[in-house]
Amino acid sequence: MIAAGTEEAQRFRLLAVDDDQVRDDFAAAVRHGLLQRNKMLPCRYLYDARGSLLFEEICRQPEYYLTRAEQEILDARAGEIAARVPPDTTIVELGAGSAKKTRTLFDAFFSRAPGTRAPRLRYVPIDISRAMLAASGRRLVEEYPRLEVQALAAEYRAGLAALGPSEARPKLVLWLGSNVGNFRRADAARFLASVRRRLGAADRLLMGVDLRKSPAVLEAAYDDAAGVTARFNRNLLARINRELDGEFDLERFAHRARWHERRGAVELALVSVGAQRVAIRALGIELAFADGEAIHTESSYKYSAGELARLAAASGLRVETRWRDDAHRFALVLLAPRVTRARRRRAAARGRPVSPPARGR
Numbered sequence: 036m037i038a039a040g041t042e043e044a045q046r047f048r049l050l051a052v053d054d055d056q057v058r059d060d061f062a063a064a065v066r067h068g069l070l071q072r073n074k075m076l077p078c079r080y081l082y083d084a085r086g087s088l089l090f091e092e093i094c095r096q097p098e099y100y101l102t103r104a105e106q107e108i109l110d111a112r113a114g115e116i117a118a119r120v121p122p123d124t125t126i127v128e129l130g131a132g133s134a135k136k137t138r139t140l141f142d143a144f145f146s147r148a149p150g151t152r153a154p155r156l157r158y159v160p161i162d163i164s165r166a167m168l169a170a171s172g173r174r175l176v177e178e179y180p181r182l183e184v185q186a187l188a189a190e191y192r193a194g195l196a197a198l199g200p201s202e203a204r205p206k207l208v209l210w211l212g213s214n215v216g217n218f219r220r221a222d223a224a225r226f227l228a229s230v231r232r233r234l235g236a237a238d239r240l241l242m243g244v245d246l247r248k249s250p251a252v253l254e255a256a257y258d259d260a261a262g263v264t265a266r267f268n269r270n271l272l273a274r275i276n277r278e279l280d281g282e283f284d285l286e287r288f289a290h291r292a293r294w295h296e297r298r299g300a301v302e303l304a305l306v307s308v309g310a311q312r313v314a315i316r317a318l319g320i321e322l323a324f325a326d327g328e329a330i331h332t333e334s335s336y337k338y339s340a341g342e343l344a345r346l347a348a349a350s351g352l353r354v355e356t357r358w359r360d361d362a363h364r365f366a367l368v369l370l371a372p373r374v375t376r377a378r379r380r381r382a383a384a385r386g387r388p389v390s391p392p393a394r395g396r
């Protein structure tokens with residue numbers, strides 16, 4: 036606990052963007068998703084306070100190799116990554132969670148510029164779990180005396196918009212954990228293009244991406260023997276029960292994770308055990324489920340090297356460096372904005388050179 040007015044408290048600020056809108060969105064999204072012929076629930080609602088804790092537990096399961104593979108790469112490459120960006124860089128993290136992996140980068144940044152005259156490092160974690168941000172932000176400023184945390188409780192889009200113009204400060208944007216895989220491929224490119232628009236020429240995006248591999252390994256990663264992922268998935272129904280006065284019997288929805296080769300994605304669903312009717316009182320609806328009927332909750336797209344290069348190109352980015360873990364399960368890519376000739380010409384016409392980046396405006 037940090038007392039108000041202490042030095043740590045001054046280095047940690049938490050801003051909630053659009054809280055009410057998110058709550059209203061949940062009701063609207065549940066209604067919309069469950070009244071469709073192919074029932075679905077948008078995955079971002081998996082991460083309430085409880086879901087975020089369960090997700091942390093998923094990351095510790097032996098089958099869920101993603102976290103460890105990414106950590107392995109960060110351990111090996113953090114120094115190299117820190118050396119690629121200017122000293123006064125702000126680290127922005129999309130979907131920061133507990134920011135456990137980010138510590139590896141903080142350590143690298145601080146050991147790059149040791150001593151008390153080293154500049155403060157600004158960290159802007161963006162996450163939809165306010166509880167997670169509050170807990171991890173406090174811990175971080177206690178652990179790192181030269182770290183300044185400006186947390187944004189927001190969805191990606193609103194959080195990015197709150198960052199301000201691309202020229203404002205040199206940045207390293209982190210998007211770890213293969214969260215890109217939870218977007219359909221075309222949506223991933225659109226989202227990355229919107230990130231790219233916030234990047235100045237010297238800014239970089241560091242993205243973790245899970246790679247295509249054997250279906251057995253992939254399916255196990257999303258259906259661990261201890262049943263944590265199943266609980267995480269069912270928490271979506273529990274959340275409807277809690278927040279929207281729903282009557283889902285969690286025992287009667289089975290967790291399913293299935294690799295879909297053509298899409299290149301693990302598809303997650305909750306499958307009705309037997310035919311049943313379920314009321315959601317706050318929405319004034321009653322749903323009918325056939326035996327075996329699925330609610331689609333999440334897709335986790337996997338990438339080949341070629342798919343990754345195409346994704347970058349479609350987003351106006353280029354892969355500057357790609358690192359993999361020893362077993363080649365996971366990739367960490369450093370992406371740079373691709374400056375097209377047309378953009379260079381337009382910038383020159385306005386009298387602003389594109390590179391080197393103009394700062395301090």
Ligand code: TRP
Pocket residue numbers: 078081093101212213214216217257264267268303333334335
């Ligand atoms: N980004 C993570 C992934 O795709 C999220 C995740 C892991 C997840 N396990 C899950 C999402 C289970 C829903 C259900 O790997």
